[in-house]
Amino acid sequence: MEKLSQTRAPIYEALEAFRKQRVVPFDVPGHKRGRGNPELAELLGEKCVGMDVNSMKPLDNLCHPISVIREAEELAAEAFGAAHAFLMVGGTTSAVQSMVLSTVKRGEKIILPRNVHRSVMGAMVLCGAIPVYVNPECDDRLGIPLGMSVKAVEKAILENPDAKAVLVNNPTYYGICSDLRSIVALAHAHGMLCLADEAHGTHFYFGDNLPASAMACGADMAAVSMHKSGGSLTQSSLLLTGPEVHEGYVRQIINLTQTTSGSYLLLSSLDISRRNLALRGxxxxxxxxxxxxxxxxxxxxxxxxxxxxxxxxxxxxxxxxxxxxxxxxxxxxxxxxxxxxxxxxxxxxxxxxxxxxxxxxxxxxxxxxxxxxxxxxxxxxxxxxxxGGPSVGLLSQEYIEPKVIVSPQTAFYAEKESLPLKESAGRVCSEFVMCYPPGIPILAPGEKITEEILEYIVYAKDKGCSMTGPEDPDIERLNVLKGV
Structure with a gap:
């Protein structure tokens, strides 16, 4: 096998070669290299729309890569120290969800901090996994959730020996890291996988004096947002796997939800950005x-x-x-x-x-x-x-410990009713409520609505936080489980 060279960018190179051939397009996309949508071509430039092409033999296929995309994945795996890397065009949300769906099935447990991104909760709605939350410690002065303590993770593992995996934020949105290496060792010692949401940790793989990356710590899977700190286009991401993870099965899971029309603009941006980081990171x-x-x-x-x-x-x-x-x-x-x-x-x-x-x-x-x-x-x-002025009257606590009544999937698909916000206290929520960004749910399906949570929601709205999740766009009402 020919030795990999990080100076290569095989997808980008194939696109450049294809562009020079001046092929007449009788395939999709329908804008036909921008000719059918001149305003779009003017906005993005002719070169950009000219490279917005469909999968074809010279350019490989993201669903089943065998040539240039496969080579780009191998280069990414080498650059990030992984056994395999999957190029993702549905954002790190898609990477996180594929990671969780590859690991847990309906009724199986996953140990995780409550301050996870909504994509993790969404994955549990899709697959029916049961969350076992490790409540993160909080910094009272800063009012933010911290990482998971090793003792808290160990307690959760011992109390739930049938759990399949432990998920860790590496880092949190604020830059805080748990002792990932110790948590990986704990998970593996109890026959569990360790997954890392590294949406904000791409640079850990390439910088000195930075926290340890998931792959360096021996994690089994990591979702990495190349577009956040790695320089690729928005919505492009990587899913990294370790040597004990079955590549073919993960690809099948990815193909359940990821588009069959992978954007070559996103794929080439991943390819070029990986090369840039590998050479100059x-x-x-x-x-x-x-x-x-x-x-x-x-x-x-x-x-x-x-x-x-x-x-x-x-x-x-x-x-x-x-x-x-x-x-x-x-x-x-x-x-x-x-x-x-x-x-x-x-x-x-x-x-x-x-x-x-x-x-x-x-x-x-x-x-x-x-x-x-x-x-x-x-x-x-x-x-x-x-x-500026005095800090009197400002709410400080960012993390509210949840009370999980039923699984996210059960709650999301259950029969429900809509109640005014103030009347929902004591009921079980059937939808998400979050400030976005960062996209960490204040409420998730299956959790009990408390007066403290309602106070937080009203305060956050009044302060101008962008609230998302509920069916009611004005967040005046919440959907709750009927009869619960």
Whole structure:
């Protein structure tokens, strides 16, 4: 077998060769290289729409790759230290759901933190798995959920020896990492798989002085958002697997839900981005780390804000911290994170990743520049001066421990009724409620609705959080299980 070379980008190379052939298209897509949709061609450029093509023999097929896509997957697996890598065009949501669906079936248990992304909950609705939640510890000052402690995971494993897998966030949205290596060892010692949601950890595979990656820790599967910190196009992702995972079965699971018309724009962006990270990743992320550390230092000098870093590590529930994440606590300047988020956008033309009730996250990655950091720091200083005040009356707690009554699948498909928000206390929810981003459910199907949760929902709405999930777009009503 020919040795792999990370200088190659086989999908991109095949597309370039195909483009030069000037083939007459009597296949889909119907815009026929942009000729049928001139406004789209003008928006995206002729080269872009010209490369928006369908699967064909020279370009391979994502559902059953045997040539250039297969080679691109092998290169990705080598670059990320995995036994196999699957190119995903349905976002990391698709990768996470394929990972869970490959691991647990109806009625089987999976151990996981409650502060998981909605994609994990969605997978449980689809497959009927039973969640065993390990409630993460919380930081009272920051008001955010932390990682899972090893002792809490061990307790859950011992109490649920029939569980099939343990799922870990690596890292959380805020940059917090659990002791993944120890959790992997625990899971394997009890015959369970360990899965990692690495939507925000692509750079762990290529940077120095960053937390350990899932594959380096021996995890069995990891969903990796290449488009977040890896530089590929939005919606492109990777699913990585270890040596004990059956590649053919995972491919079958992926093909249950992933499109049969994989976008070659997304696939080539994965290919090119993998090559870029494999060849220059360490140098790239060294610069990102320097920018993040500089920004953290400058923001902390403004006063009132707290841009946290590795000093919050405690060796367990905060085993490590991703220093590229510019997470900033805002409550002490008298503003909720979502209020700072809105002010930065509306007053200073700065779009950050998200704001919750007490924190903001500015996402730094390979495309950021030092002058943009200066602009952000200056704007935060102005926000404090112009809009800051006392922190009286601001809600602090971000994590509310759930009370699971029935499985997500049972609740989602059960007979239900719609109630006004205030009348739903004490009932069992049959839908999702979340602030997006980050997309961590406040309520998930099968969980009991409490007064505390309702208070949180109303407060988050009033502060301007973007609420998603329920059937009622205004979130004035909730669907609950009938008669429960």
């Amino acid at each position: 360490k140098e790239i992320f060294e610069k990102v780390i320097r920018m993040a550390e500089y920004a953290r230092e400058e923001i902390n000098q403004i006063g009132g804000y707290y841009a946290y870093g590795k000093e919050i590590c405690n060796g367990d529930s905060i085993y490590d911290f991703d220093i590229t994440k510019l997470s900033v606590h805002t409550r002490e300047i008298g503003l909720a994170g979502i209020e700072v988020y809105d002010l930065l956008r509306d007053e200073y033309d700065i779009q950050i990743e998200f704001g919750d009730l007490g924190n903001i996250l500015a996402y730094l990655s390979i495309g950021d520049r030092p002058r943009d950091i200066e602009r952000l720091v200056s704007a935060l200083s102005e926000v404090r001066r112009r809009f």
